[in-house]
Amino acid sequence: MKSESNLEKVLSAGHFAFTGELGPPRGTNAEEVRKKAAFLKGNVDAVNITDNQTAVVRMSSWAASLILIQEGLEPNFQMVCRDRNRLAMQSDILGASAHGIKNMLCLSGDHQSFGDHPMAKSVFDIDSIQLIGMVKQMRDEGTFLSGNKLDEPPKMFIGAAANPFAEPYEWRALRLAKKIAAGADFVQTQCIYNMDRFREFMKRAVDMGLTEKCYILAGVTPLKSVGMAKYMAGSVPGMDVPDELIERVKGAGKGKAAEEGIKIAVEQIQEFKEMEGVAGVHLMAIEWEHRVPEIAKMAGVLPRPVV
Amino acid sequence: MIVAKRKPFDEIKDFLKDYKKVLTAGCGTCVAVCLAGGEKEVSVLNAELDMARRLDNKPIELGAITIERQCDREYLEALDSMVEGYDAVLSLACGAGIQFLAERYPEKPVFPGVDTTFIGVNQDVGWYEERCRSCSSCVLGMTAGICPVTMCAKGLYNGPCGGTNKGSCEISKDQPCAWYMIYERLSKQNRLDNILKITPVQDWQNQKPRTVIQPGYKTSENSAEK
Ligand code: SF4
Numbered sequence: 001m002k003s004e005s006n007l008e009k010v011l012s013a014g015h016f017a018f019t020g021e022l023g024p025p026r027g028t029n030a031e032e033v034r035k036k037a038a039f040l041k042g043n044v045d046a047v048n049i050t051d052n053q054t055a056v057v058r059m060s061s062w063a064a065s066l067i068l069i070q071e072g073l074e075p076n077f078q079m080v081c082r083d084r085n086r087l088a089m090q091s092d093i094l095g096a097s098a099h100g101i102k103n104m105l106c107l108s109g110d111h112q113s114f115g116d117h118p119m120a121k122s123v124f125d126i127d128s129i130q131l132i133g134m135v136k137q138m139r140d141e142g143t144f145l146s147g148n149k150l151d152e153p154p155k156m157f158i159g160a161a162a163n164p165f166a167e168p169y170e171w172r173a174l175r176l177a178k179k180i181a182a183g184a185d186f187v188q189t190q191c192i193y194n195m196d197r198f199r200e201f202m203k204r205a206v207d208m209g210l211t212e213k214c215y216i217l218a219g220v221t222p223l224k225s226v227g228m229a230k231y232m233a234g235s236v237p238g239m240d241v242p243d244e245l246i247e248r249v250k251g252a253g254k255g256k257a258a259e260e261g262i263k264i265a266v267e268q269i270q271e272f273k274e275m276e277g278v279a280g281v282h283l284m285a286i287e288w289e290h291r292v293p294e295i296a297k298m299a300g301v302l303p304r305p306v307v
Numbered sequence: 308m309i310v311a312k313r314k315p316f317d318e319i320k321d322f323l324k325d326y327k328k329v330l331t332a333g334c335g336t337c338v339a340v341c342l343a344g345g346e347k348e349v350s351v352l353n354a355e356l357d358m359a360r361r362l363d364n365k366p367i368e369l370g371a372i373t374i375e376r377q378c379d380r381e382y383l384e385a386l387d388s389m390v391e392g393y394d395a396v397l398s399l400a401c402g403a404g405i406q407f408l409a410e411r412y413p414e415k416p417v418f419p420g421v422d423t424t425f426i427g428v429n430q431d432v433g434w435y436e437e438r439c440r441s442c443s444s445c446v447l448g449m450t451a452g453i454c455p456v457t458m459c460a461k462g463l464y465n466g467p468c469g470g471t472n473k474g475s476c477e478i479s480k481d482q483p484c485a486w487y488m489i490y491e492r493l494s495k496q497n498r499l500d501n502i503l504k505i506t507p508v509q510d511w512q513n514q515k516p517r518t519v520i521q522p523g524y525k526t527s528e529n530s531a532e533k
Pocket residue numbers: 438439440441442443444445446447454455456457
């Protein structure tokens with residue numbers, strides 16, 4: 001075991017993993033974190049804690065991760081390259097590990113121009129692939145990026161993101177291979193709406209032998225409304241929402257879009273359970289944590305394995 | 308070339324509010340080519356300043372000179388005799404030229420008349436685009452001649468990021484994704500191998516002032532290259 005995290009144990013025991021997501025509050029409201037966590041407890045194996053998502057300032061991801069640990073959940077601590085240089089990253093990794101954080105997701109981070117401080121200076125001292133490599137080096141070699149020895153390596157289960165939908169498509173699996181070569185133990189994908197394209201991506205990943213080296217968790221975000229579907233399709237970079245899907249949500253009729261969105265998500269999860277190479281699902285129910293229990297139940301992923 | 312743009316007029320006017328005799332110094336190289344600080348821009352700016360100060364009932368006496376390069380002592384020398392006669396100097400050279408001028412006349416207040424913006428190319432008359440951040444360790448050989456430091460909004464060495472959007476960068480549909488272009492060009496040249504490998508963490512060399520002494524010009528006096 002690399003980290004002894006619950007997520008690692010679930011995956012290595014061959015169970016179909018189910019992870020959730022929680023966005024920290026825009027203030028010191030720890031109660032808010034606890035409230036959201038309560039909906040996820042027992043329904044997911046680990047919870048991604050986003051790191052200043054969309055470049056909007058929020059409670060730091062490691063701090064919100066600690067609240068989750070207090071509540072008896074396992075966090076997946078997200079770290080972006082936008083806000084920290086290699087010194088700050090390494091010290092946060094050490095601190096996170098010392099406090100019992102065992103999963104990390106290494107990301108580039110949305111450009112600051114999207115956020116609430118658009119004129120901030122970004123860091124990008126290292127990029128997400130280099131970050132993966134750095135965490136692996138700290139864990140497996142017990143050294144800092146500088147090569148100097150560290151006292152007690154951080155035992156992290158290392159995660160990466162993958163976007164199967166961004167052009168050029170031929171590059172997607174190659175980039176995934178690069179992240180795995182850097183040291184990713186698991187991958188969570190961008191929200192999937194275009195199932196055809198995702199099937200192709202998975203086939204390529206399986207053919208390349210990538211699914212033998214790394215666990216791939218398929219990203220699912222239920223569509224709450226027609227407006228959200230259109231927004232995802234038109235305004236979120238790298239997102240691929242087919243027109244048929246927007247039509248389907250629209251067709252559900254007034255007041256029923258959310259139910260239809262959940263139904264679609266459940267169908268997706270059921271297909272992922274059968275899809276070759278898919279090791280689990282990452283459910284990003286943004287500001288919809290309270291719907292996670294029913295989605296998990298409908299998708300048949302409960303009870304979560306105790307390992 | 309180095310591309311600059313003229314500072315807002317009010318900012319320049321405010322710099323000079325306490326001075327009655329000012330020398331406006333243009334530079335005949337990069338900033339002249341990019342139409343920000345050459346001879347013509349010096350005379351236009353002086354005319355505006357003259358007019359504005361007259362309207363304020365605070366006339367100003369303005370001198371004008373444009374030298375070949377303010378970043379070169381050989382040419383700066385031409386200013387020595389002139390500068391003395393003025394209360395302040397307004398330089399329209401790039402940031403480097405302005406500093407070299409200020410260093411030469413430490414008693415004299417020197418003000419910037421332009422905002423130095425980037426190292427770039429001339430797309431069309433009056434239209435310039437950034438291309439290089441002078442990182443001191445050029446990777447264009449690996450990236451098919453497209454600079455990831457400058458042209459990728461996140462300066463990634465292992466791109467593209469997940470935000471790449473049908474050939475555009477996540478920051479705007481009008482901004483091409485550098486890594487999309489790098490992929491396309493390398494792929495056409497059959498050189499994708501270049502980016503299949505992981506590019507290791509950079510040793511940043513632009514985090515302190517840099518000095519270059521070309522081989523053959525090193526002496527005991529000029530310190531070792533930093
Ligand atoms: S890599 Fe980019 S910033 Fe660095 S020297 Fe080359 S062109 Fe300039």
